[in-house]
Amino acid sequence: NKEGPRILGGFARPAEKSAAELAQLLAHHALVVDMRPAAEFAAGAVPGTISVPMNASFTTWMGWLVPYDQDFYLIGDAAAVDLAVRDLAMIGLDRVGGWFAPEVVTQWAAAERAPLSVIPQIGALDLSESLKHGGVTLVDVRNPGEWAASHINGARHIPLGHLGRRLDEIPRDKPIVMQCAAGARSMIGASLLKARGIDRVINLTGGFGAWASAGLPTVQ
Template identity: 35%
Template sequence: MLLKYFYDEKLSQASYLVGCQATGEAIIVDPSRNIEPYIKTAGAHGVRIVGVTETHIHADFLSGSLELASRLETTLYLSDEGGADWKYEYATGYDHRFLRNGDVFSIGNIKFEVVHTPGHTPEHISLLVTDGGAFTKDPLGIFTGDFVFVGDVGRPDLLEKAVGVHGSSEKMARMMYRSLQQFKNFPDYLQVWPGHGAGSACGKALGAIPSSTIGYEKRTNWALQYNDENLFVEALLAGQPEAPPYFSMMKRLNKEGAEQIGRIAAPLPMGGSIDSVQEWTEQGIVLDTRPASEFATKHIRGSINIPYNKSFVTWAGWLLGYDLPLYLLASNDDVPDILKDLQSIGLDRVIATLDPYIIEQAGESDSRVMKYEEVTMDMIDDAIQTESIYVLDVRSMAEWKEGHFPQANHVMLGHLQEQAPKLPHDKPILVYCKTGGRSAIAASLLQVHGFKEVKSLVGGYEKWSKQKKLPPTRDVK
């Protein structure tokens, strides 16, 4: 059996190629929308992709199942569990097989047995894998998707928080408990191949190790230590991270079918002036992807800064939305990768791109450009103590509860777009996060919302707490 692991660090998402070398056939498990790596790897190993399967309707990225089915005419193997609201509507237009608990299908000599494992979502399935060419006929491992991770389990609250299914969190948590009891009965030697790693918003304590075994998870995974359902439900629902709003769009597109990448209009590489970029700010969102330090020094009025780094996709999903066109300020070398990253979560409406060198056309006093101040604690401490500056913490709620500036107000960065109009304009704003990355994004958003004197704290709360200038305030609620 051939097993290849693919990992998207920006989405913390894992997918797999499983191949039978004897027959030259392969299947992709939980593919991302960019299917080129699967095609390249299959060719390199002499196998042909004939199938694609998913553990559930994903919420945090756009699946590549439709891309594979349309381009390679693969068979879709998809869940038929969970009731009428959780069906893959697009699948009927392609060769497909809907799966229920206990069903078996094969790719060459590799056998897949379906196990219904609801809890993260109602339709979630896991796949037991048996290598028909091995000496033993016992299963080798299990693809757990967003059911069991290394050190954690899938969150049960996304349907309520991201999709709006009222009252579903506790119901799903109880389903998760029962699914885990079934999981505990599988042999300890089975390998566990999960759908996400550390950093994913689909759980709260995911490990960074790519795979595990059932025996190891039974010993070390916090969620598998509970034998009381009520205590488990309480623990599972506590402390889950905020649910990004784009998750609801991912659910819909992965259920109904997204536009095929080949049909997306390519953005126009533009020349132009600062005036033309300012016109773009009236038509949609101008996204500047330069490092925060460069953006702070000089940027076009009305543009938003999300630096192109490991966190880019996360904050693009939180902040950009799907109802407005995007205009991209990025180096020509970065544009292809940025477009792939945006497309990975369905942000397909990039109208035009322009190298940000154009900003150098403007002098410091040009009203078409802006800047904000990056400050250290020594520079701003007096203003904080005298409350002559409004202090805004944009970290997560969990971070806020662990400790924050005594004078601070809290708005998590992902909610700043809708909360910004409620913030006061009568004094400067100091925005901070853990180390300075999120506060830089927040500063650009505040300027778009009309705040004229914005400052971002270099080093953030982490540096401040190490200096111990003030005892941290702890929220015990």
């Protein structure tokens, strides 16, 4: 950029990077956060990236999940990146090493000749049947108050903010279904598992709300 970095309210947008640079960064285990909507991430994402959509909860989950002492990178359009850089700096996350436009996802797949990572979805009724037959492990990533109020019998409770440090508590012998209240936090959690090399991960569409609305049993 011959004009230098754009300044937004005193915060400079970092340099845009290419698909080749993304591949190199991921090969060195860099932290890359995809800010696209969760449904787009679920349909196809670059393996090794994590999903934290740009919405009202963005800085909350970035503050929980991103180390403050290392560089990280963002995938999103320029406007989203500008907002993210500003908002993250205000909570002390100021080590954005660069950003990638959303098109980098398909560019990476074409350049690497590799499939994108996909997170399948499951409905409440299908999950109920799978749990009856012991076919899946269910992980509830809601906060302790939500869990105490009501939860699905047999679920393991690991709040999303602690998930990265407690992966060893999750069995790997069967597919893992991630669940929250409505399906948003669980998608972030599912992306964390996928980025750590746990491939058989599924998201519960609609979360606990969909389960309860279907009249399925809960416990306290």
